[in-house]
Amino acid sequence: MAIRELVVKSCSVSISSSVVKYNSLRKLSLYDVRLDENMLQTLVNKCPLLVSVILEYCQGLEKIKSDSLKVLKIFYSEIGEIDAPNLASLEYAGNQIPELRIARNSSQLEHSKIVFVCHDNVNAALFCKLRKFLSNSTSWSQVLLYFIKCSEINTTDLQLHYRGSNLQMNHTSSIPQVEVLNVNIPFQTEECPTFVDALLWSCRPKRLNLQSTSAMFTHFLNRLIYMKNSSHSTSHGKEPWHSQLKEVKAFDVKNQPLELGSGETGSKQPHGE
Structure with missing residues (x-):
């Protein structure tokens, strides 16, 4: 019988030999599995029809x-x-x-989602x-960033860390392209203007959805307006941030x-064309 899907949970032993006959396998899901070096690649090599891999709480x-x-979830x-x-x-x-x-x-990559939960150490x-x-x-x-709290970012440290990463600031490939940043x-509730600067510099989103307090959204919006009016570039390059960001929305x-007042909802166009 041809096996098309395999799910392995809470396993810490070698499992590569057990799938050697699964040449019809199309979907592999590993949950809480400790893998030896190169074991994942061994599994993939033995499954030439594999189109979907899900890895959750796996090590090694x-x-x-x-x-x-075609599909990879980590x-x-x-x-x-x-x-x-x-x-x-x-x-x-x-x-x-x-x-x-x-x-x-991949030229076929149509969906890419990143979720990052930051509990502390929000720094440059x-x-x-x-x-x-x-x-x-x-x-x-889509990129989703969850912060317990935000804080001011030392912009000098930001530039120093970035230079140390050996990326070329004005090189096209070093500029992130994010469709939607959540x-x-x-x-x-506190204002953190340099946090907003660092956020836009690191993600360069086209659309930004902020889920927070009304006070925080007001701080965000004020900073965006200030950056636009002062022609401040968060990428420290030739292209200002507002050439990317098209829309900002706010949610509780x-x-x-x-609701920001008089029936106005938290949705703003940061700049006009």
Whole structure:
């Protein structure tokens, strides 16, 4: 009987030998699995028809290389490199920004979602690492960032960390392309202007959805207006931030549109063409 889907949970032994006969396998899901070095690639090599891989709370992942892979989901698992030229959907979720390299960008990649939960250490190093990660791919469909709180960012440290990353600031490939940036800061009320600067610099979104307090959205909007009027570039390059950002929306902690007064909802066009 041909097996098309395999789910492995809470396993810490070698499982590569058990799938050697699964040459018809199309979907592989690993949950809480400890893998030995190169085991994931061994599994993939033995499944030439594999189109979907889900990795959740897995350890020991090094690299995944597959020409057949279409869907890849990585949840709270670390992986070093992805080489999948026909990938159509990529999702990542975790509480730290991964040291992930995408070897070849797929021309078929239509859906890419990143979820990052930041509990603390919101600093210049974090935003530099985020920008480096997002610059790894041609574009990202959706990025969700959850912050317990935000704080002021030392812009001098931001530039120093960025120079140390060996990325060329004005090189096209080093500029992130994010379609939709969702930012969740449920408890913040204090103004943090340099946090807004660092956020836009590291993500360069076309649309921004902020889920927070009305006070925080007002701070966000005031900072965006200030940056536009002063022609301030958060990328420290020739192209200002407002050449990318087209729309900003605000929602409360229950994900309802924020009322800013007189029936006006929290939706703004940051600049006009």
